[in-house]
Amino acid sequence: MAVGSASYLELLLASDTDVADFDEPLTQARAKGAPADQLAELERERALALRVREILIGHRRHQAELQLLNDTAHDLAALHDLDAVLQAISDRARRLLDCDLAYISLSDRDRGDSYIKAASGNISGLLRALRLPSGAGVGGMVARTGAPYSVLSYHEDKSIIHTAEIDRTVRAEKMVSLLGVPVVLGRHVIGVLLAAHREQRTFSGRDVNALSMLAAHAAVAIDNSRLLGEARAAADELRVANATTRSHAEDLERSAAVHERLTRLVLDGKGVEDVVQAAANSVAAGAWCW
Template identity: 40%
Template structure:
């Protein structure tokens, strides 16, 4: 090899070809430029220039190799992210690859919380501080908050002493606890969708080169797309699963209906599907069915549920409503223009779209079942109404009526009270009819005749039966019940029914609406409304002890009582009319108190006594004016 082959330039070329590092290139000796020999000085200059060119070529090679490694890393990152389906796994892969490619001590990622309006720590790699791993950054606070609010990358070689950022005690404490000094952050953005911030950080004051910032930005772009795509895929999966779940629920409800199931089966199925309690109320707020530990009062009524804001909201809108205070859901159960009830749910947590569709399907199916039950009940009621109408009108053969009564589970030979129910004008007669049938109980028959709701109950006490039926119907409306009887269904029902009609009319006229009574318990009013008033019995009921005493002793207690009332309750004036001493009248009044009881002068009892005295005089043929 000649001398030219040993020149510095050739040596540098050889080293470059072999991939020698820059340190070896810098170590190549060359002639001194200070030599007096012009030839040596020229060679030295050429050698220096060659070395600089070699170092530049080496730097270009290193940069290209580094860029190739970064591109390779990005490709591998993209491939890895595409293969992942777990959102948490994607986030961990992102921060791990960021830390590796940038060669930093720590890498971490925060996600945007649209409800709170800030970002929160979601994934870290290389972190050792528990405080740092749970920190939240408000928009605008700290380096990460500034990146989030501006959606632009920022870096700092000495973060804690960098006054470009809005420092907070919480953030600085977490950064200090982690020991971070230099930090670089870049936003995760897909179109206009801000996802979060990707960070790389060191525990020493190292600046970040533009290439590093650009690399972190490329990783952030990949990460943002992967996160958004994964979220979209998860939403699609959840939506598909929800549709399948709702369809399965619909199939289950349909199977229940086809199998003849009722509202109890529907509420149970809905409760099992959603994992909570379910109550079905009717249009009057009464419980038709329930499943699970619903918060009901001890009496088992649905009053507490009807006060829920969700119930009030669905009554107004007909749509599914939620009461956040009680965490209850409610939806109206209705046919076109006809409210049938309300489904109320609780302890089910948050309902997604599929769960809401399930509740809506349950509402529709419940409406269908209630309509079926109502249709069947109305058909049965028509049979009962025909029977009642024939009984109270006296139509039909007694043997045939008895057979029809037995078909309804009624003993025609047993004693029955005949009751007539009257409701306020706001209550439809059909509603009163169905309610009376439900309240009358086993062995009874309820129907309509001549515009009246009529109930025939097995009872030998019409007053008690009328009072109890009025009480049971009081939750529906102001219902007045008149009773008469007892009688058997094959003997005397028409006359007893007419007496019951007059009794209920008297109760309403007397201002006793909302109560129940029989003609016998109305006192003198019973004489007015009764079909066959027992005047003698009424007189004996009130004046019998005095009449018997006068008969045995030949006294004049009845006459004295009449004179006392005629004198306006004055013993002195009564004595004058009777032509006896006032002490005699006082003694007779004491005897009357002993026979009738100490309360005979109370207004109600005194009125009954005066009417009995007037009827006695009338029945004896005396003039009403005497």
């Protein structure tokens, strides 16, 4: 009916409506004794309005996610320190998924385990000090399979490998539901980006996609840091090589100058004593290179 349509349209246009508000037009119509066909029409309009509401909410959320990802890419471009970049990614992951905690673990090839590199929302000192054995926990599952993985209740999930240290840290952080996605560089999983809720909540496909996009940013930042480190090391080696070459060239120039001076003495008819004395003076002055 027109009245119901107008009411539901107003509810859709309002920004602060709750799901329960969509029951009001139908409740009022029943209270007024509206006929069955009118009530059925209102039921249909209510169901349609709720579907439209979900679509609008999803659209707004998607726009917010795209804006946040765009802002993240822009902000990361201005950061050059790897720790700062990974911390920014953890902060954005927490905001993007509206979760309680987000953190990044990186693989340690020398030790064969992984460690927490950055975290946002942590409430205990245990998380940043945690070393993760290969394959253990949600992060280990993701690193082993190279695929996203989530748990609704960490302590009840039997598919992951539990350790006393990881379980103690999970309890200290009050983590319940977790999602992890791989940080992939080339063909290798070099780390895991994780998000956690402190109550049971499911992670949607949109959550997985959003966290994976941030993990891709992390991989790029880590690779850029590696390349920058290699470039700096090469530059340092080049500076040392240039300094050595310059020193050798200066030595050769000094040697040539002394040789020319001694040759001139000989050509001028000077005796051996004069030549020896000139050579001795050059050595004393540091102008001779042996």
